[in-house]
Amino acid sequence: MFLFGPSKRFCPVSRFFPAMAIILTCLYPMGQARGSAFSIAELGARAAGMGTAFTAVADDGSAMVYNPAGIAFQPGMRLQMDNLVVVGFFHFFPLAPPFGTVVPEKGFNGSIRPKFIAVGSMYASQQISDRLTVGFGVFAPFGLADNFTNFNDSDPPLTKYPGRFAGTRARLESIWFQPTFAYRVTPNSSFAVGPALVFTHLFLEQSILNPLDDALEFGREAANDVFPGVDKELAARSIARLLPEGRARIAGTSKSPGISAGYLYKHPRGVINLGLMYRSAVTHHLQGKASFAFNKGYTLESFVGADLLPKAFPNQKIRGAFTTPATYGFGLSTSALGNTTLSADFHFQDYRRFSSVPLNFSETEAKNPDVRTPAEERLIFDFRDSFQIAVGFEKRHGNMALRGGYLYDRTPVVDKSVGPLFPDANRHSATVGLSMRAGNKEFTVFYEAMQMVNRTTNVAGNVKQFTNGEYRNFVHLAGMGLRFILGPQ
Amino acid sequence: MRKNLLALIGLLLSWHPGLLSAQAQQTRKLDTTSFVVLGEGLAAGMANYGLNEVVQRKSFPAQIAQQMNTAFPQPLIQGPGLGDVLGYPPSPVSLPNYLQGSVRVFPSQPVKNDEAPTLFVFNLSVPNFRLTDSLNRRPVSPLIHNDDSQQTAINMILGFPSLILEREVPLWTQLEYARAMAPTMALVELGYFDVLAAAVAGNPGLIPDPASFRAAYATIVRGLRELQTEVVVTTIPDPMDTAYFSSPASATRLMRVPDSVIAEFYGINPQDFITPKGLSAIGNQFIRRQIEPLPPDVILRGAVGSDISNRVRALNAQISAVASEQGAVLYDLAGFFNRIRTTGLRVGSSAITGDYFGGFYSLDGYYPGATGQALIANEILGLLNRTYGESFPLLDLGPILHEDAVSKFAPARAPEESPFELQRPSSSGIEDEIALP
Numbered sequence: 060m061f062l063f064g065p066s067k068r069f070c071p072v073s074r075f076f077p078a079m080a081i082i083l084t085c086l087y088p089m090g091q092a093r094g095s096a097f098s099i100a101e102l103g104a105r106a107a108g109m110g111t112a113f114t115a116v117a118d119d120g121s122a123m124v125y126n127p128a129g130i131a132f133q134p135g136m137r138l139q140m141d142n143l144v145v146v147g148f149f150h151f152f153p154l155a156p157p158f159g160t161v162v163p164e165k166g167f168n169g170s171i172r173p174k175f176i177a178v179g180s181m182y183a184s185q186q187i188s189d190r191l192t193v194g195f196g197v198f199a200p201f202g203l204a205d206n207f208t209n210f211n212d213s214d215p216p217l218t219k220y221p222g223r224f225a226g227t228r229a230r231l232e233s234i235w236f237q238p239t240f241a242y243r244v245t246p247n248s249s250f251a252v253g254p255a256l257v258f259t260h261l262f263l264e265q266s267i268l269n270p271l272d273d274a275l276e277f278g279r280e281a282a283n284d285v286f287p288g289v290d291k292e293l294a295a296r297s298i299a300r301l302l303p304e305g306r307a308r309i310a311g312t313s314k315s316p317g318i319s320a321g322y323l324y325k326h327p328r329g330v331i332n333l334g335l336m337y338r339s340a341v342t343h344h345l346q347g348k349a350s351f352a353f354n355k356g357y358t359l360e361s362f363v364g365a366d367l368l369p370k371a372f373p374n375q376k377i378r379g380a381f382t383t384p385a386t387y388g389f390g391l392s393t394s395a396l397g398n399t400t401l402s403a404d405f406h407f408q409d410y411r412r413f414s415s416v417p418l419n420f421s422e423t424e425a426k427n428p429d430v431r432t433p434a435e436e437r438l439i440f441d442f443r444d445s446f447q448i449a450v451g452f453e454k455r456h457g458n459m460a461l462r463g464g465y466l467y468d469r470t471p472v473v474d475k476s477v478g479p480l481f482p483d484a485n486r487h488s489a490t491v492g493l494s495m496r497a498g499n500k501e502f503t504v505f506y507e508a509m510q511m512v513n514r515t516t517n518v519a520g521n522v523k524q525f526t527n528g529e530y531r532n533f534v535h536l537a538g539m540g541l542r543f544i545l546g547p548q
Numbered sequence: 549m550r551k552n553l554l555a556l557i558g559l560l561l562s563w564h565p566g567l568l569s570a571q572a573q574q575t576r577k578l579d580t581t582s583f584v585v586l587g588e589g590l591a592a593g594m595a596n597y598g599l600n601e602v603v604q605r606k607s608f609p610a611q612i613a614q615q616m617n618t619a620f621p622q623p624l625i626q627g628p629g630l631g632d633v634l635g636y637p638p639s640p641v642s643l644p645n646y647l648q649g650s651v652r653v654f655p656s657q658p659v660k661n662d663e664a665p666t667l668f669v670f671n672l673s674v675p676n677f678r679l680t681d682s683l684n685r686r687p688v689s690p691l692i693h694n695d696d697s698q699q700t701a702i703n704m705i706l707g708f709p710s711l712i713l714e715r716e717v718p719l720w721t722q723l724e725y726a727r728a729m730a731p732t733m734a735l736v737e738l739g740y741f742d743v744l745a746a747a748v749a750g751n752p753g754l755i756p757d758p759a760s761f762r763a764a765y766a767t768i769v770r771g772l773r774e775l776q777t778e779v780v781v782t783t784i785p786d787p788m789d790t791a792y793f794s795s796p797a798s799a800t801r802l803m804r805v806p807d808s809v810i811a812e813f814y815g816i817n818p819q820d821f822i823t824p825k826g827l828s829a830i831g832n833q834f835i836r837r838q839i840e841p842l843p844p845d846v847i848l849r850g851a852v853g854s855d856i857s858n859r860v861r862a863l864n865a866q867i868s869a870v871a872s873e874q875g876a877v878l879y880d881l882a883g884f885f886n887r888i889r890t891t892g893l894r895v896g897s898s899a900i901t902g903d904y905f906g907g908f909y910s911l912d913g914y915y916p917g918a919t920g921q922a923l924i925a926n927e928i929l930g931l932l933n934r935t936y937g938e939s940f941p942l943l944d945l946g947p948i949l950h951e952d953a954v955s956k957f958a959p960a961r962a963p964e965e966s967p968f969e970l971q972r973p974s975s976s977g978i979e980d981e982i983a984l985p
Contacts, residue, residue, distance in 0.1 A: 158576075
């Protein structure tokens with residue numbers, strides 16, 4: 060009887076998990092991104108203690124992230140494991156929610172549960188000769204996790220997070236498996252390259268059938284059946300309110316190639332060290348599955364049949380693609396101040412590559428007249444390029460080292476894309492760290508306080524998604540690292 | 549410092565809850581996406597002895613919806629319509645022959661013979677609906693009840709096409725139906741039939757007691773408010789303010805006879821009321837020049853009328869209290885009907901009064917015609933504009949008045965006719981002639 064239109068705003072993700080990814084789930088990055096948008100900068104405890112200003116330092120296994128050329132200066136065998144715990148506080152105060160919305164006193168909470176998640180990295184290197192050192196790193200330079208689901212599907216609409224139609228939960232893990240080859244060009248300089256295989260898992264969830272947006276398409280298609288003789292648009296608005304809310308869940312994975320490269324120059328007396336690094340953009344061709352569910356007991360259900368919406372939105376395979384940005388890093392450091400190292404970094408990420416995410420559904424109306432998922436749906440984000448400026452220091456005293464740093468991160472998320480998937484803002488971070496060495500083992504801890512600048516958005520195009528408002532976020536990060544130095548120190 | 553303190557005290561003293569509530573009301577937002585009406589004959593648009601699509605299209609809720617530019621599907625009824633009329637004999641339930649009609653109007657479609665009824669309606673008003681009916685009465689199969697015209701009306705309005713669909717679908721009461729439509733805005737016009745029925749029967753005891761009335765009314769308003777619906781409630785017009793109950797003064801204006809004649813011939817006091825049947829009987833007697841005692845049910849004594857008015861005021865106090873406690877907006881429809889009765893209105897150069905044939909009430913005497921409905925619509929639109937800061941345009945009453953047959957009703961006698969000579973039976977059998985000035 061009714062021909063309902065398609066819904067929008069689904070992301071493609073596959074449900075297939077490679078075995079390696081399962082084994083290495085302890086390495087996935089969680090919590091809201093620490094770097095820009097979904098970048099993660101704190102992939103080494105020693106580096107993080109210095110505000111991540113490590114490009115021209117790169118003197119441990121995490122060099123494979125910050126500057127692969129650094130492993131060329133690390134003799135013997137090195138094994139290193141780093142772990143990061145993120146505790147994020149994300150609060151959203153909507154600007155103009157639906158009248159009567161119950162807004163919690165501290166805003167809507169976007170923190171994941173449990174509140175802290177561990178992120179791990181692993182590095183190993185082996186000097187082969189005076190000039191050649193090889194390494195292998197497993198790390199996650201991109202990751203994302205938030206959860207604005209403060210409700211059950213059957214709860215009254217006005218008690219639910221109002222931006223739920225733009226997203227409720229998101230999770231991204233992009234893990235690099237990177238063998239690295241570093242060559243000592245001169246006694247004071249080295250060059251490295253690290254081809255990588257990138258495993259990515261993406262999960263997205265959002266509510267669908269927004270009465271002000273995608274449900275209107277259903278309303279227009281059903282207008283002549285439900286309210287004949289009534290203006291189509293007016294009828295559609297009323298019909299949209301008679302539909303249930305639904306949830307779309309999309310999960311998928313991909314395997315893609317990537318590459319890192321680096322150059323490091325170290326002055327013989329440490330007066331000035333210079334580092335350059337590059338990590339390639341990676342296009343992730345995801346394959347996965349989309350699933351849909353709808354509330355029961357809505358007004359139209361008994362009139363149109365309980366199976367109409369499940370038939371219109373069948374669970375199905377889905378494909379999609381998105382590109383993580385390339386990273387370009389430049390760093391300077393000096394160790395000429397006795398036992399103190401000072402460093403400064405500038406990183407640039409071409410996030411403008413993340414402009415849109417096309418989603419391709421496998422079930423379409425062309426194959427089955429009951430289906431309403433489109434052949435392609437494109438999510439528009441239009442990110443801008445971002446950069447980070449970091450300064451740090453390390454002061455060594457005997458077997459201990461004290462570190463500190465500051466990091467400024469310019470967000471790539473433009474106003475129109477700020478929402479439950481990317482509640483991002485420019486960030487100021489202060490870091491402290493401490494290492495203690497015993498024999499050939501070194502234990503490191505660090506803490507970072509990340510204050511995201513309070514951000515208020517008011518984009519006309521987001522009014523119906525109810526994502527306009529104030530975003531107040533703060534993140535605690537803490538981590539530890541353990542490295543084994545086998546062979547010459 | 550002292551000046552600042554005095555200024556602060558002055559500011560505090562100038563604040564009062566009413567001001568705050570008015571400000572709070574101004575900031576309330578009105579979403580007109582889904583506008584439903586819970587009412588009885590008045591909100592259904594009933595007029596001139598029945599409910600049919602001609603009068604339904606002119607109902608004040610339909611005209612409000614038109615000005616708000618919101619969808620408002622109605623259960624349009626083909627002529628001659630349905631609904632028993634208070635004070636008149638009930639009509640039998642008569643099903644039209646096939647091809648003669650379908651009772652409910654099917655909106656025309658681009659493809660001929662593809663017409664279908666609207667699946668849902670937003671004007672849920674049912675003629676002769678009492679307040680408790682809104683909570684308790686629901687459609688019952690079969691569609692047509694030959695022995696129950698009220699159930700048939702409920703079926704045709706709240707149960708069509710549900711009762712004839714080849715699916716098991718819910719059959720809602722008026723309140724359940726309203727809630728199912730997920731309304732953003734609702735108007736409640738209930739209670740008028742409750743008091744009209746009591747007044748027409750001349751029995752004030754039939755008017756619900758305030759406590760039970762309030763409980764039922766609050767259930768309805770709460771049932772809508774908990775969906776975050778903006779609710780407008782109307783007070784109940786006093787039947788004594790309607791043309792169904794004409795004062796002797798109004799009757800003399802209508803029949804152009806001195807009020808002393810009315811008083812002397814029929815023993816009607818200035819505070820008493822005359823029904824349309826009574827007006828018709830008196831008028832016929834004048835034409836036939838034969839004065840006879842009037843039928844017993846055409847005069848309502850003043851004391852009974854006062855009792856009814858007091859009870860209506862008591863019910864309106866309950867409506868006002870429910871509106872206040874539930875955060876609904878109150879429109880004083882009773883006050884408007886009283887204004888029509890006492891002072892009348894002018895629409896252009898035309899005077900609109902509450903008299904029978906005064907241009908406001910239709911032939912039944914208690915439901916307004918198209919102009920009256922439009923006047924009510926403008927009143928409520930004005931209230932919405934003030935309360936919510938909206939700017940809904942008001943109706944242009946001139947064209948409506950021009951096309952409204954009710955405004956053209958006039959008594960049969962022309963003003964230039966000479967007074968009738970009347971005869972009345974006397975105890976001596978001698979006919980007396982009474983010359984009228």
